[in-house]
Amino acid sequence: MINFTTGIALLATICSSFLVFYLTKNVRFVLIHLLLLLITPWIYTLVLNKPTLIDYLNAKPLQFSFLKNFALITSTDFIFFENFTKLKYIVGEHGGLLPSFIPLVLAGLWSLLSDKDKKNLVVSLFFVLILLGSLFLQFVGYLAVFPFLSLLSVFSTLGLIKFIKIFKLKTSPIAEALILANIIMIIYETLILFHNINVQMSLKV
Amino acid sequence: MNKRLLILLAILLLATTLRIYKLGSVPNGLYSDETSLGYNAYSLLKTGKDEFGNEWPLSLKSFGDYKPPMSAWLDIPSIYLFGLNEFSVRLPSAVAGIITVLIVYFLTKEIFIGDKRSKISNFLPECSAFLVAITPWHILFTRSNMLVGVEVMFTSAGLLFFLKGLKRSNYFFLSVISFVAAIYSYYGARITIPALLILLLIIFRHEIFIKGKSLVPPILLGLLLLFPLIYSAKQNPLALTGRAKTISIFYDQHITLKIWQAHTLNGPQYPVTLSRFFNNKPYLYLNDILKRYLQHFSLDFLAITGDKQTPFNMQKIGVEYPLTVFFFVLGLYYLIKNATKKTSALIAYLGVSPIAASLTFMTPAANRSANMIIGISVISAVGIIFLSTLIKNYVGIKSWWSIVLVAYMFYLAFFLTTYFITIPQTYPDLWHNGRKEMVKQISKVENNYKKIVVSNSQGPSYIWFLFYNRYDPAVFRQTYSVNDTPDEYGFVNIDSFSKHQFIKPFNWSLIKKEEDTLYVGFEQEIPDIWVGSSEGQLYKSEVVEKVLYPNGDTAFKLVKIVAI
Numbered sequence: 001m002i003n004f005t006t007g008i009a010l011l012a013t014i015c016s017s018f019l020v021f022y023l024t025k026n027v028r029f030v031l032i033h034l035l036l037l038l039i040t041p042w043i044y045t046l047v048l049n050k051p052t053l054i055d056y057l058n059a060k061p062l063q064f065s066f067l068k069n070f071a072l073i074t075s076t077d078f079i080f081f082e083n084f085t086k087l088k089y090i091v092g093e094h095g096g097l098l099p100s101f102i103p104l105v106l107a108g109l110w111s112l113l114s115d116k117d118k119k120n121l122v123v124s125l126f127f128v129l130i131l132l133g134s135l136f137l138q139f140v141g142y143l144a145v146f147p148f149l150s151l152l153s154v155f156s157t158l159g160l161i162k163f164i165k166i167f168k169l170k171t172s173p174i175a176e177a178l179i180l181a182n183i184i185m186i187i188y189e190t191l192i193l194f195h196n197i198n199v200q201m202s203l204k205v
Numbered sequence: 206m207n208k209r210l211l212i213l214l215a216i217l218l219l220a221t222t223l224r225i226y227k228l229g230s231v232p233n234g235l236y237s238d239e240t241s242l243g244y245n246a247y248s249l250l251k252t253g254k255d256e257f258g259n260e261w262p263l264s265l266k267s268f269g270d271y272k273p274p275m276s277a278w279l280d281i282p283s284i285y286l287f288g289l290n291e292f293s294v295r296l297p298s299a300v301a302g303i304i305t306v307l308i309v310y311f312l313t314k315e316i317f318i319g320d321k322r323s324k325i326s327n328f329l330p331e332c333s334a335f336l337v338a339i340t341p342w343h344i345l346f347t348r349s350n351m352l353v354g355v356e357v358m359f360t361s362a363g364l365l366f367f368l369k370g371l372k373r374s375n376y377f378f379l380s381v382i383s384f385v386a387a388i389y390s391y392y393g394a395r396i397t398i399p400a401l402l403i404l405l406l407i408i409f410r411h412e413i414f415i416k417g418k419s420l421v422p423p424i425l426l427g428l429l430l431l432f433p434l435i436y437s438a439k440q441n442p443l444a445l446t447g448r449a450k451t452i453s454i455f456y457d458q459h460i461t462l463k464i465w466q467a468h469t470l471n472g473p474q475y476p477v478t479l480s481r482f483f484n485n486k487p488y489l490y491l492n493d494i495l496k497r498y499l500q501h502f503s504l505d506f507l508a509i510t511g512d513k514q515t516p517f518n519m520q521k522i523g524v525e526y527p528l529t530v531f532f533f534v535l536g537l538y539y540l541i542k543n544a545t546k547k548t549s550a551l552i553a554y555l556g557v558s559p560i561a562a563s564l565t566f567m568t569p570a571a572n573r574s575a576n577m578i579i580g581i582s583v584i585s586a587v588g589i590i591f592l593s594t595l596i597k598n599y600v601g602i603k604s605w606w607s608i609v610l611v612a613y614m615f616y617l618a619f620f621l622t623t624y625f626i627t628i629p630q631t632y633p634d635l636w637h638n639g640r641k642e643m644v645k646q647i648s649k650v651e652n653n654y655k656k657i658v659v660s661n662s663q664g665p666s667y668i669w670f671l672f673y674n675r676y677d678p679a680v681f682r683q684t685y686s687v688n689d690t691p692d693e694y695g696f697v698n699i700d701s702f703s704k705h706q707f708i709k710p711f712n713w714s715l716i717k718k719e720e721d722t723l724y725v726g727f728e729q730e731i732p733d734i735w736v737g738s739s740e741g742q743l744y745k746s747e748v749v750e751k752v753l754y755p756n757g758d759t760a761f762k763l764v765k766i767v768a769i
Contacts (some may be wrong), residue, residue: 067527072511076499081492093463099492102499115540188488195483200470 009046013151044094069134100185108159139146197201220338224299229292233629236639243294246280248678264444269697275390296633298354302347310334333587342524352576359387377423393561404553451695498563512571536588555580639670639760660711660726728759
């Protein structure tokens, strides 16, 4: 049965896939994006509805401070390491994205900023989503940050595409080795994520 | 006079004022580490030995944390000239802060001026120096003697001379001397500097390869200067590592507990090998280090709440101004887009700065990552000038500089109000205020008592007695008694010297009550009224004196026991 949070997950997937297609004009890259979403913690919290919608709506900062909310949702702690620490979180102690996605997000952001045609769109979208997230965190709780997290997932897809291109060009052995190490870490952390969901959190939640 | 020279002089004057004004009284109090460095410098000046009688040691035993000696060495001339007081202890750090502003000016000049590709060199050195001069992070650490003010000066000087050395090899000697001085100044530098040197070697490998043999003498000089430290570390490894062991993430039980929790969550039926595969120390430590490293770049740390540890907590003020963080992001973007080898060296310096801090469990740590100040300031200055070039068609250059200057003056005024007025009034204990008054009050009445029992619960009290009484180091060495077993944070305790006894924890109900003894504890540690009996005789406590904080709250109570 599709509940409200699954609906949000579906909407985020569709919107972010459209964005990937708009930016790359390549269906294969959309497939890569969907594959990456399948190993992304934030999507599982929505699909598995744990925390529930009510939990999300109730989990708000105690005092409204736009700057503090801004700092919270843009912090690496929140995005990659801890996420909603006060909630019973289905994926365990993971952030919205796996820590091994950090190089992907940075590479994706960088490749977009280097693209003169799309730079303004992406920068604008990035700031609008962060601003909306910071503003609405007080009113709709942590639901407000999912648009921002889905944009970061788009960046990670673009980063992976960049890495694949570097890997194919075979220009720098050091870069290739680093990319390979990063991919191994992604695989390892994916295994940990599924282990947490299936073994640890299934017993806890 | 040349206009640019005038601007530089104005910046240096501002830096000097911000670092020297009320140096002895703000921060109000003298933190235990500063007091220890000051007294050890005094002891070295008077006797050529540290407080425990070690001749010119390369690490000061102090509270068992084996402090690097540079700050104490630099305190010696200051104490000789101005006596043993708060001002003279902090003066070398403040002077180092002013010199650092000048170093940043020349460092920025070295990196950007003369590079034909650089479009943003105009007024960049002045702007970088200005940002360092007014940043809360730098002011905080150069108005106190917490080791890092001096270390940042030497490390940034080391980088400056290294870059200059690429053109004229003689500068490598100065670079080596500066880097070694930094290693003698702060433990963090023993990680930061090797990491920085490795990155510099990678970035400038071609230039260094060309220099070839001319590099041998500076390297030999470096090894020669480091030899005493290495030799000393061979005799006592703590001389090299200090308290690093007890503050490292490997000492903290956080990861071990996490693994234990994970194994428990997996349940008894789950295969052990698989459980270990998913929850193992190498991965979790790597994750933890990465997380702590990135915390130093968070907006919360940089611009909102800053360091939450005592005494560096500036109460809801970040270590940098929010505006600086904005310009930093812009500047970083510009530098990566227009990277040169020298800008890469600057980014490498910034990148290695939080490494030492990320290996400790108290993060983000403003003191252990203080070298970030230089990178952030220079890159933010690049951001300011980069933005001015972007909007030059809309805003005139004079208007732009006026806006930036007014905005920064507004932030500076807010910071100074908090630093000079709010913190001393609202959080007087932050920098161990009240100890000087306590020692003074005790000195007035101590001849009336056979023994003085003092609470050690918030810092090692003995050091304030030595410092404020200018106690003869030779006499102290004859009478002190130390418990050399380190506590959970790696500190050792001085139990007593002369007729002073120091107790931790100071539990009033368990302390033996005697007449002819003066008891000194914090307000909450000694009850206002106490009555007890011994051998059929009733006794009561009587407050001899109260030591007050500047805001009127009671800091210490001096209590005696009298028969009823």
